Amino acid sequence: MASKISTIGFDADDTLWHNERFFRLTQDRFAELLSDYTNSDHLADRLLAAEKRNIGRYGYGIKGFTLSMIETAIEVTEERVPARVIQELIAAGQDMLAHPIELLPHAQATVEAVADTHRVVLITKGDLLDQERKLAQSGLGDLFDGVEIVSEKTPEVYVDIFARHGDGATQGMMIGNSMRSDVVPMIEAGGWGIYVPHGLVWEIEHAAEPTGARRYREIADLGGVAELLEQIEHA
Numbered sequence: 714m715a716s717k718i719s720t721i722g723f724d725a726d727d728t729l730w731h732n733e734r735f736f737r738l739t740q741d742r743f744a745e746l747l748s749d750y751t752n753s754d755h756l757a758d759r760l761l762a763a764e765k766r767n768i769g770r771y772g773y774g775i776k777g778f779t780l781s782m783i784e785t786a787i788e789v790t791e792e793r794v795p796a797r798v799i800q801e802l803i804a805a806g807q808d809m810l811a812h813p814i815e816l817l818p819h820a821q822a823t824v825e826a827v828a829d830t831h832r833v834v835l836i837t838k839g840d841l842l843d844q845e846r847k848l849a850q851s852g853l854g855d856l857f858d859g860v861e862i863v864s865e866k867t868p869e870v871y872v873d874i875f876a877r878h879g880d881g882a883t884q885g886m887m888i889g890n891s892m893r894s895d896v897v898p899m900i901e902a903g904g905w906g907i908y909v910p911h912g913l914v915w916e917i918e919h920a921a922e923p924t925g926a927r928r929y930r931e932i933a934d935l936g937g938v939a940e941l942l943e944q945i946e947h948a
C-alpha cells in the first residue's frame with residue numbers, strides 16, 4: 714500500500730559525512746601516548762566506560778570525548794600522567810574540531826533531489842558549535858528546511874521534530890547509520906526508519922535490527938533513497 718511521506722530526516726555524522734574514522738584515529742593516538750603506562754585493549758575498554766559514564770554529563774561529541782580521554786589517562790596512570798600528555802590529548806581533540814568534513818558518496822545529490830520534493834530536516838546529536846561548523850562547511854545547509862541538534866534521539870524527540878516540520882512522524886522518514894539512534898526510535902515513533910550502514914560504528918550506537926518492523930528498510934548507501942521513496946510512495 715502506498716504511503717505518503719511529507720518530511721525526511723537525515724542524520725549527519727557517518728550518514729552525510731565521515732565522523733567515526735576521526736574518533737578511531739584519535740583513539741589510536743591516545744593509545745600511543747599512553748603506551749608506556751598500560752596495554753591498549755584494556756585502555757580502549759576504560760575509555761569506552763568513561764564515555765558511557767559521561768554522556769549524561771557532557772552529551773555526545775568531541776568535547777565530551779576529549780574530557781573522557783583525559784579522565785581515563787589520569788585513571789590508568791594512577792594520577793601519574795604527565796601534563797605534556799594531557800596537553801597532547803587536548804590538542805588531539807582540537808584537531809578533530811578543526812578537521813575538514815568529507816561528504817559520503819551520494820550525500821549531496823540525494824539531499825538536493827529530496828529537497829525538491831519533500832521537507833528535509835537535519836537531525837543530529839553532538840556539540841552544537843561543531844555540528845553547525847560541519848553543516849556550514851558541507852555546503853548542504855541551505856537545502857534543509859530545518860536543523861535539529863538534539864541531546865538524545867528518542868521516539869519522543871522524533872514525534873516532536875516531525876510534528877513541527879511536517880505532518881507528524883507517521884508521515885516521516887529518518888535516514889541514518891545508527892540503528893540505535895536513527896532507525897529504532899523513529900520506527901517506535903510511528904515513522905519509517907531507514908538504515909544506511911557506514912561500516913565503522915561506535916559501540917554505543919549498536920542495537921538489534923528491527924527485522925519484523927513494516928517500516929524498516931536498509932539501503933547500501935544514499936544513492937538508494939530515490940528508489941526507496943518510489944517504492945514506498947507509489948507502491
Ligand SMILES: [Mg+2]
Pocket residue numbers: 724725726727728889890891
Ligand atoms: Mg550517525
